[in-house]
Amino acid sequence: MPHRFEGGDYVLGTEDIEIRRLGLQHAVWRARATDAWRRAGFTAGQHLVDVGCGPGYATLDLSDIVGYSGRITAMDRSRRFLDHLSARLSTDPDRTVDLLEVDLDGDALPVLSADGAWLRWVFAFVAHPRELLRKVRGLLRPGASLVIHEYFDYTTWRLIPRDKSFEEFVETVKTSWRTTGGEPDIGLDLLSWLPVEGFRIAEVRPMLDVISANDFMWQWPATFVEVGVARLADLGYITAERAAGVSEAIRRTADDPHGRMITPGVIEIIGVAEDQ
Secondary structure: OOOOOHHHOOOOOOOHHHHHHHHHHHHHHHHHHHHHHHHHOOOOOOEEEEEOOOOOHHHHHHHHHHOOOOEEEEEEOOHHHHHHHHHHHOOOOOOOEEEEEOOOOOOOOOOOOEEEEEEEOOHHHOOOHHHHHHHHHOOEEEEEEEEEEEEEEHHHOEEEOOOHHHHHHHHHHHHHHHHOOOOOOOHHHHHHHHHHOOEEEEEEEEEOOEEOOOOHHHHHHHHHHHHHHHHHHHOOOOOHHHHHHHHHHHHHHHHOOOOEEEOOEEEEEEEEEOOO
C-alpha cells in the first residue's frame, strides 16, 4: 500500500542525489527560463522573488540578473535546500539574497512590493494552489511580472516506440502527486485563475519536445526516471520489478537509433500584477 511522504517531504526527497538532479534539470531548462525572464522585463536593480526555490540554482541566476544593486527573496520549505543555497551564497557575500523557510501551503507569505516573481513546478505540488497564487499577488507591486512554468498535460510524456510499462509509470507518478494533494496538470487551472486573482496574462507558450538520447533535454526526464523509480518503489507505489522495467524501457529507447521521447507538456505563463 503506498504511503504518504513523511514530514512534508518532497516527492523525490531532498537528499544529495536529488539536489544534483535539480542542478542538471536547471541546466537543461536555463535557456528557456532566462528567455522568459528577459521577456518579462527582469533586469538589474530589481527585487525579484524565487517562490519554491529548492536548492537555489535559479536563485543564483536571478541574482546575477539583478546584480549587486538588486535583491532576491528566495523561499522554500526545505531547510536542507536552503542550507545548500546558503553555502553557495557564502562565497559571494555582497549578493543581497534573503532566504525564507516557509511552507507555501500553510504559512503566510511576507507582504512585499517586489518587481517580479518566478515559480517553476511549484503549483503542481501544493495542496492549495489557488490560495498560493493569491499569496504570490501579495508579494508584488502593481505592474510587476510573474513568470510561471508548470505542466499542463503530463501524459504527453511517451516513448517511441510506445512502451506500456512506461505509460503506466507516468500515470503512477501523477497518482503519487495527487496523493499528497498536488495536481500535475495545474497549468490548465492557472490560466483561468490568474485574471480573477489580480493578474493580466501577457504571454502563454506551450513547451514540448520530441527528443533522442543525443539531445541535452533527454537528461532532464531520464534523470527523473533514475531517481523517481527508486523513490516510488521505496514508497510502495511500484514494485522493484516494475521499477526495473521502466529503467530498461528508457535504456532501450536510448539505444534505438529511431527511438524518441516526447516530454511532458509544460506551459509558460507571463502575467502582470494589476492594481487591487
